[in-house]
Amino acid sequence: MPIAARSDLRTLVESSLTLIEAHQHPSGAYPASPDYPVYRYSWLRDGAFIADAMSRAGRADSADRFLRWCATVIDARAGRITDLVARAERREDIGADEMLPTRYTLDGGDDDEPWWNFQLDGYGTWLWMLVAHAARHGRPLAAYRPAVTATVDYLIAFGDQPCYDWWEEHAEHRHVATLGAVLAGLRAVVHARDEHGEPLLDAARAAAAAAKVSEFEALIATEGTADGHLTKWLGSTAVDGSLLACLTPFDLVEPGSTVAERTYEEVRDQLLRGGVYRYLGDTFYGGGEWLILTAWLGWHEARTGRTEAARQRLEWIAAQATPEGHLPEQVSGHTQRPEYIAEWTERWGPVATPLLWSHAMFVTLALEVGR
Template sequence: MPTTVALAARSHAVITSHQDAGGAYPASPTFSAYRGYAWLRDGGFTAEGVSRYGDTASADRFHDWVDRVLVARRGQVDELRSAGGAVPVERMLPTRFTFAGDNGSDPWWDFQTDGYGIWLWAVVTHAERHGLDLSRWRAGIEVAVDYLTAFWDLPCYDWWEEHVEQRHVSTLGAIHGGLRAVLPYLGGRRATDAAGAADAARHLALTEGVRDGHLVKWLGSTAVDGSLPACVVPFGLVDVADPVAAATLATVAADLDVDGGVHRFRADVFYGGGQWLLLSALLGWNLARAGDTAGARRHLAWIADHATADGELPEQVPDHLLHPASRQEWLDRWGPVATPLLWSHGMYLILADELGVLA
């Protein structure tokens, strides 16, 4: 197992060596279905890891890229907001973009609002950490805020690009976190709208997205999801000290954590339903904030144990498959699991920094 410092350095190198010249972080440089595309969700967390590592320039370039992508869609957002009535999903902004900032040319599960909230949180957090002037990205921020305040409550695909018919608690958490983070930098009607949407998203999640004292996968569900800890840290939908937060972390751990590796959800058949490194880091991040340093370190060590020989972190590993009979189908369809996944590397940097062991 590589040392934490060595794997952190390798993670930073993997991220920055694959960063596009225009600033985008590719989801994975080798995986057939991800190659050539960048997501706001993946990239937002990856940029947070790089920012925590101290590489301001790389994170700046990513946020510059997102800003350009969003500014180019100012007119589209204005048209959507003024359309009135139901807007077809196909007209919404996509969840992933080419490195040049274009929409993808092949079909995808595109309508996902969480990434726009995640980016708002990431760019504000980065700017505050390094004392940067947020006005550098103001135009793109305003597009994201206007888009979310208009469409935050619509059903859409979740983090895993499934169930477009549902309203997902992790999505509501990301929207709340992003709008709350940027609120001090807004003014006038935009600030009023952002505060209203953030409060409404939180109220909806806590009234219809809680069962048996813990957050659930989507409104009205009884299942949990490995992304739910993000509603606590970093997005603050519920405070770390809130009993709902403690119950959510405990239920996710009991249902989805095996030996330090975290599954997405019990019904997951993607590559057989393996354990995701980034979700292990997310749960570890939450445990660290909740005061369980030993638990957080357990997750950090588990991630390091699953690095490849050259220090690359995959998307998931097949140690404890939930549905092993489904694995071959995905191998035949898309080839080996995405390796490296830049989001995995970004999350490793976040957790290592949270534990104070980056250097």
Template sequence: MTTVAQYQALAARSHAVITTHQHAGGAYPASPTFSAYRGYAWLRDGGFTAEGVSRFGDVGSADRFHDWVSRVLADRRGQVDDLRSAGPDVPVERMLPTRFTFDGQNGSDPWWDFQTDGYGIWLWSLVTHARRHGLDLDRWRPGIEVAVDYLTAFWGLPCYDWWEEHVEQRHVSTLGAIHGGLRAVGPFLSGDRAAAAADAADAARRLTLTEGVRDGHLVKWLGSTAVDGSLPACVVPFGLVAPGDPVATATLAKVAADLDVDGGVHRFTADVFYGGGQWLLLSALLGWNLARTGDRAGAWRHLAWIADHATSDGELPEQVPDHLLHPGSRPEWLDRWGPVATPLLWSHGMYLILADELGVLA
């Protein structure tokens, strides 16, 4: 049986993994060793990782990440202005990318780049960090304004999801992240920008509750019937539906019923990536939601599952091959990209978040 001291030790190790690999310029690498992720930082991964670091009490590391994002986005002020002037029919190839090199450049190799969720996740992460530590958001105003202007112009377009798939769909978890980010940053904004952010957040919520609910629960994308392991984020932390709301309760129950096996959570039932294993960060996300709804036993179950799947030196992988959904597809990915990403900094960041929710970091 894992002791509180052992959970605390893994939290300290998680913080060390994150900060050891943080680039001098502030970026959090997705994974320092994985062939397809090495050399790149995502706003989605980094936003959640920064939240974990902020909860751990490392203000400086989180500040440096947010400084880096703000610089990267401020450098794209002209691009966003041009996109907004061009209207909604801009080819996806012209949109801002989902990942950047550590020096803030676009990637040079092909990727599934048009993903708007990361911009909302960054806004939420930044505002949450600033409120927690009493920081002035003016420090990051240039990046904030670019992210807000980009999202208010293009929030409703189909794009790739959290898993970089299905560019033709409008994904509920993406809409939730946009809603959460624009709502969080709203009090900092003024004038037309504040009004546009509020309008876009409200519209994303209305659209989701109109077209993104089936049988009382949120679904993977508008018009779908399936669920996705990222959907709990629409409850906590993004507040598209509040904890305890019937839609929130039904969503958490459906995700648990369809995707949770022994504490580990799959992405979605059709997942063939590395055979469709269980993702540590999604286990933490569901646990985070359970903790907020008062199911602390359920949340502890997820924290224990994550801890049980740390490597011998305390690194957390992206996923593990327990209860593979499609085992026949695993060799293809091993041949293409090598072993599963280990460590994945997002996994470590999510462990810190759940550990903090359960008082482990106190």
């Protein structure tokens, strides 16, 4: 049946799960979007949240395949990570183009096309998702130890460096959502144990990771907070939609705390129209409303007892589906800078549709609301 009627959210949930499974590569990678040329790659960040939705929905095998792909990608670059960490310890200058990329080809290769590649959040997010999935489904972790160890080494060495944000912009800053993802990943593995009861990390790495967690927490509490709320980057006063992940599910600040409530309120009041903007002043396809962020807002609302508001977010997302049941990356009903739509359309084509991350976040919100 067409989803345009919006009368059966369960239908859209099921079709979303089917769509994600249908486009998962044999390697286990999820393409960001199968029909949008520059998104036919797999990002660790996007993929981890897609896999998390599949895990929550009971499609554990799909999540397993993605996590094994992540481990394969990291294992293949273990020597490169060792070299980068050694150079950092010698205080050598390391160019952003020498760091690990943010996206990979679906078979796990490096992307040869120019891109805004130096991003750190995906490396923390896959660690967080790995531990959460293993706990949820009782999955073994021992086989992941080499990849976890290499990722932790990379994040200890570079996790607080300036890099591109979630939106692949502003490489000169240290972004709070990125620090939150790195912190969440390190927190998850510090005390994690495998199926044999053995720690995933050796004692020295666990101590170093725990020290980084404390360092990041202090940094965010001081330079990453202004007027009582989390900020877009250290030293800023602005907010960004990606900060919602620091509240739910990363628990960067205590749910219900003053900082959590102020951050939620600022994002809602500044960025919510029908859906949620990435940030004020966005010009990408005119700076429209993003489905993943609208779902994130609803996810946090559902988690904090704002059930009716969360249901409204769910209904709004469902209303953006095409007749085929495909969810886009963003919509332009309340575009901030409509004069930029033609420029991006000419450059890359229409807005990415379907975006697998949009489908995944819709599923996550639907499960959280209980529909």
